[in-house]
Amino acid sequence: MSDMPTLDDAADAQLVAAHLAGDGRALGAIYDRSGDALYDTAAAMMRYRDDAADVMQDVFVTASGHMGELRDPDRLRAWLFAILRNEVYRRPGNSRRQVAIDVARHRGETTLAPTLTGDPSTVEFQQLARRVRGAGAGLTERDQLVAEFSLRRGLTGNDLADALGVMPQQCYGLVHRMRQHTQRSLSAYCVARTGRDACPELNELLLGWNEELSTLVSKRVARHIDDCEVCRSTRSTSAPFALFGAAPVLTAPPGVRERVLGAAHHELDTTPYGFDPTNGFPDVIRYARRTKIWVVLTAIALLVSIGTTIYVLAADDQDTPSPPAGSATPSSGETQTIGSDADRRSVSALGVDPDHPRTVVTQR
C-alpha cells in the first residue's frame, strides 16, 4: 500500500504508481480528478445519453487493467481520453448518428459553472453556449471529437494527437478543418439568437423560428449575413468556439462513480483492442472496424459473384449452348454492379466523405 497520507494532491504519475502498487484508493482519486471531464465528453458524443455511464465504466475497467503499459504516466489524462475515444467509436450505431443530441441536463446529471469570463452566469449565455455545443452533434464524429478534445478539454500537441489516435503532424489540419466546417453554421446560429433586435430584416427572416439550428435556417441566415452589414457586425462579436468550450460541464448522475469504480476493481478486463508498445496508448479501433466492414462487403460481393457464375454456367449447360463470351459477360457485369453497390453501401455506412459532413444541427 502507498505511504502517501492523501492522494488528492498527488501528481498524475504518483496516482499511476499508487494504482500499480495496489493502492485501492488511486483509481478513485483518478476518477475524482478526470471523471467530470470524461463524462462530459462521453455525454456529448453518445447518441443515447444512458450509454455515457457505460462508456465511463469501460474506460475505467480498461484503464485499470492497462495502466502499467502507459510509458509516460504524466500523460494519464490524454491516455484516458484516448481510451474514451475508442469506447465511443466501438459503440454500434453511434457513428451513424443523424439527429443532434440534447446537451441539456439528463436524468440525475448536474452541471458545473461555465469557465468563460464575461457574462457566463446569465441564463441566456448558458443556453446559447449549450445550444452551440449541441450543434456539434451535427458534425462528423471526428470533427465533433476534435472540437470536444481541443475546444473543451484543451488538449494540444502530442496529447491531442494521441487522444485522437493520429500523427502529431495531422493535428493542425484536423483542428483547422473542424473550424472551417463549424464556423459558418455556428456563427449563423449565434447571430440568429442575438442579432434580431439590431436587424429587422433578420427578424423577419426568422419569424416563427423554433430556435433550432436546422441546415436550412443556418444556410439562410449565413447568406443574409453575407449581404448585411449590421449582421456582419453582430457576427464579428460572436465567439462560437469560445461558447462551445464554455458550455456548462455535465457531470454524471449519482451512483455512477461507485458503479464505475466497483466494476474497475472487480471486473475482468476484456478490452478488444491493443496498446501501442512505444507509448502505451490504445490502438485506433475505428480503422479496424472499417476494415472489417470492407472485408465483409467484399466477401458478400465475391459470394454473389460466384453464385451468379455457377447459375449462369448451369443455365448454359441446360439450355442451348451459347458462345463462351456470352456467359462471361453477364457474370463479370454482375460482379461490377454488386461491387459498385457494395462500394456505395460501405461509403454510406462509414460516412467517410470529408466534403459532406453531417449538417443536421437541430437541438431540442
Ligand SMILES: [Zn+2]
Ligand atoms: Zn441583417
